[in-house]
Amino acid sequence: MKAKEFTMNVLNGLSTGVVITLIPSALLGQLMKALSSAFPAFTSTATTITAMTNFTMCLLAAVAAFCVGTAFKFNLIQTGSLAAAATLGAGVVTPTAKGFLLSGTGDVINITVTIVIGVLVAQFIGDKLKNYTVLLVPVLVILIAGGLGMLTLPYVRQVTTFIGAVIMHLTVLQPILMGALMGLVFAVLIVSPISSVGIATAISLSGIASGSANLGIVAGSFTLAIMGASVNSLGTTLAHFIGTPKIQMANMLEKPKLFIPVMVNAAIAGAIGAIFNIKGTPMSAGFGFSGLIGPLAAWNETNQSAGAMILLIILFLVMPIVLGFLARQIFIKQTKLVSPENLLIKA
Template sequence: MKITSKIFTLNILNGLSLGIVVALIPSALLGQLMLLFGKNSLALRVIDMTSLAQSLLPAVAAIAVATLFHFNTIKTASIALAAMIGSGVAIPTPKGFVLHGTGDIINTGLTIAIAVGLLILIGERLGQFTMLVAPALILVVAGALGLLILPSVQEISEIIGLGVNQITQWQPIVMGAVMAVIFSILVVSPISSVGIATAIGLAGIGAGAANVGIVVTSFTLAIMGARVNPLGGTLAHFIGSPKIQMANMMRNPKLFIPTTLGAAIMGAIAAMLDIKGTPFSAGFGFSGLIGPITAYQATAQSAGMVSKVLLVFVILPLLLAIGLNYIFSQRGTLIAPTDLKLPNN
């Protein structure tokens, strides 16, 4: 099959999306649950395992991309090696390498794209020497290029972070609506919503609005695609991350219309209800219940806080998502369920 630029781009984005969800779901499902067991050794071990899974995101994403390109085992492993290097997830220290976070997701995607492009360019020219040459070649060339562009790519996130930080000075309700929209876009892009929130120290009402923007985006995309996606894929939107729809969002920009509208409404409501968050929770949304739990803890003294949290993180986003699905997909024809079909379903 001839690989066009469109197929190439979609395979990279789809594989990256799947890799992100696979690597992050263990922590989303088990992370907060294990915290309930305090210092229990088994619970701490599970937390360690889920943290390691997150740091292996570049390799997992590379495997997912390679699968979509139908590469063999050697080529797949070679891309995974390059992705781990180019992502910046492994930081060299005097005592060896230390894995930190998930690495830069944008740079992970670019490194994988370089590696895939090289393998397509080489084709079968290596013949019987593929096993000897391909791993070293892809590691050194794609991995090195990834490291070379990493500082410039990280600057993009820093610039975005500075811009987002300025919005926190606006009037609360307007700020809440805009912040929710920004994070609803970030969460389905290659840029890390958690990384941006942490980098700028986003807290208080701004963090709460960011959270609910992600939540309503998760529910909206899940419900709109529920007819063409399996139950597990539907639940993965908010239990894991709506970033699983990244490729579809890039291919069909019209999908941003309902999510942006829903995020603006929920962000304003969250600000009016004084829903708060922390730099750590702001980019997670519903995933792992981090957003709702943090919102409750941030204002636990307020009367009726449990009801507020349920209203803002479950009831209103769900009702709004159902309404948006009715307007744009059932009643209207702007969006078809197939626009949100996940790969490999």
């Protein structure tokens, strides 16, 4: 298998695992908070739903490993063993006197490292063990990949914690500049094979950095939707921001010039978000407008006044639309750098 195909299988599997396990918490968690505040009688139900989605988050490593195993067309023995190893390498399980404590999503970067090792071990073994495959593959994958994952976990955690701390520190020192940078970077990530949610979770992106990242994604989403609206159906156009702008990934990678208007608008939106102190959480960063996760997270991080609601509507809806039409005017009609046909989503 070529390195590119191997990498894409891992990234796509990890991204799918992130979507399956983190979206319910990111979407319903924020919604439950809002409903609990508005309707106190709903608090008990909201608490139960929140507990369910929080538990699902703890399964990120196992689910991501299953998705990766499926991408590599592994059999059930290989896939199950990979899931067990990834869970060990994630750091979500802590031994206690009464048993094991399961908490958190784990370190996404170390989950990736563990999965890669597990895939390599499973591929190396292949069918060499013949009749002993069922007995030895789980043992070898879990001990080698899971064991190495547990060994690398403290060091990878230090690296990811350091990256997150540097970003947060720079955001405090230069909020507008870092806001623009976060918006730009995450707008690029959302239309790339790399999971924007996975990266945000890995470095625990929060506060203004998270809010700016979401606004950058929203601006990029609306920009692509509006510039390609003349050649795409209404449903496809809406899918850019209601769903995900990742549907443009193939076009973006084939025609890199499409990144220019996306990056410009995302940087503007991210900087404006920092100016107005728009915040988010590690669980919300990377989603943008999808499922209203970005706006809901920003709402829960504000004083939740009428003025705050108007501001969020302007920043998450009005501003991206205005920026999108400006991008269409500048990059399509005036400079002709981009053609609407470049953004056609082929069925």
